[in-house]
Amino acid sequence: MTDRLPKADWTARDDLAALVAALDPDSQGNCRWVGGVVRDTILGLPAKDIDMATTLPPDETAARLSTAGIKSVPTGIAHGTVTAVLPGGPVEITTLRRDVSTDGRHATVSFSTDWRDDAARRDFTINALYADPRTLEVFDYHGGLADLAARRVRFIGDARQRIREDYLRILRYFRFQARFGSIPADTEAESAVSELAAGLKGLSRERVGWELMNLLGLPDPAPTMRRMAELGVLAQVLPETAADGLDALEALIGNEQSARADAVAIRRLAALLPADRHLAELVAARLRLSAAQRKRLATVAAPSGADGDARALAYRIGIEEARDRLLIAGRPVAALDGWQAPALPLKGGEIVARGVTAGPEVARTLRAVEDQWISEGFPDGARVSAILDQVLGHTSAPRD
Structure with missing residues (x-):
């Protein structure tokens, strides 16, 4: 495993070079790239969020950025984080820290100038990698490079202590295991997450929901979700999982891969749950999912299944929702690719013009025509007019 960061598109960004020049004009080494951007670049993966660590206190960071004409936002000033707003995307810059106290959810920190202090408070060895922004030299204080090479997700120091500092690290462990890990997993980590799983109940629902949805959105979280169940973790965060939910999730992922469908976390969550709309609503509320989610x-978890024509289902419940149901049921989804639901070429006013009294009877007539139109595969307006004639019981002039 390299001790130098491979060159990538982001390492050549002019705005990042300007950021480094603003914070470290004399090349004293007071700032380094850190965390996921270093880890992913070493693995040859595209960089998402770019984070920087610095020995500068946050007020000094903000002052230097201002002097250089770089806009900054104090996004987490109490914890030492200032966000630089750059043309290529924001960069979070955080002063080196060491933990003073923790309660399993929040940490009290003090600022530090020691890179080892900062590395020691991070969760996993593969996330405690730093890189010099000019030379791209990688700094590894806890064996993260070796763990990356072995695809091993390992807590820094004592796993139980790391978890007690923040119980969300249990779910982070499984997310990273699903993304980077291998079998067999680290035995100390698995023992610790199993022993301390009950601590997840004390976390905010938003944090749990965010981690769970990110895990479910990975390419193949099924083996990890099954291991979570075996270790008693899944019961803490998703006790509503159906008896056959893990089997359904595995089958769904296979169906997605066969159909070349995108991984969708909400669809995977629906597969895990029983076909019960009310229960799904309760789960969504507890996990603090968005209104759209x-x-x-x-809709997907409702028990009406995926019977009948794919496009008819999509017309009634929505294209993406129908795609979800069809994939969960193991049915083809190709009929929905590029398809847009048409509008029924009939309005209530046209029915009234045919002599039907405005009110409930118009609505009933409209529904009857629409049902037949759907069953015939959405024919054109001429056929809809004929269907209306059939529903009204004649094909001649309007009724008096």
């Missing part, structure tokens, strides 16, 4: 989960 809640609606989609409830």
Whole structure:
């Protein structure tokens, strides 16, 4: 495993070079890239969020950025984080820290100038990698490079202590295991997460929901979800999982891969749950999902299944929701690719013009015509007019 960061598109960004020049004009080494951007670049993966660590206190960071004409936002000033707003995307810059106290959810920190202090408070060895922004030299204080090479997700120091500092690290462990890990997993980590799983109940629902959805959105979280169940973790965060939910998740992922469908976390969550709309709504509320996510989960989890024509289903419940149901049921989805639901070429006013009294009877007539139109595969307006004639019981002049 390299001790130097491979060159990547982001390492050649002019705005990042300007950022480094603003914070470290004399090349004293007071700032380094850190965490996921270093880890992913070493693995040859595209960089997402770019984070920087610095020995500068946050007020000094902000002052230097201002002097250089770089806009900054104090996004987490109490914890030492200033966000630089750059043309190529924001960069979070955080002063080196060491933990003073923790309660399993929040940490009290003090600022530091020691890189080892900062590395020691991070969760996993593969996330405690730093890189010099000018030379791209990698700094590894806890064996993270060797763990990356072995695809091993390992806590820094004592796993139980790391978890007690923040119980969300249990879910982070499984997310990283699903993304980077291998079998067999680290035995100390598995023992610790199993022993301390009950601590997840004390976390905010938003944090749990965010981690769970990010895990489910990975290419193939099924083996990891099954291991979570075996270790008693899944019961803490998703006790509503159906008896056959893990089997359904595995089958769904296979169906997605066969159909070349995108991985969708909400769809995977629906597969895990029983076909119960009310239960799905409760789960969505507890995990603090967005309004759109809640609606989609409830629709997909409803017990009406995926019988009948794919496009008819999509017309009634929505294209993406129908795709979800079809994939969960193991049915083809190709009929929905590039398809847009048409509008029924009939309005209530046209029915009234045919002599039907405005009110409930118009609505009933409209529904009857629409049902037949759907069953015939959405024919054109001429056929809809004929269907209306059939529903009204004649094909001649309007009724008096």
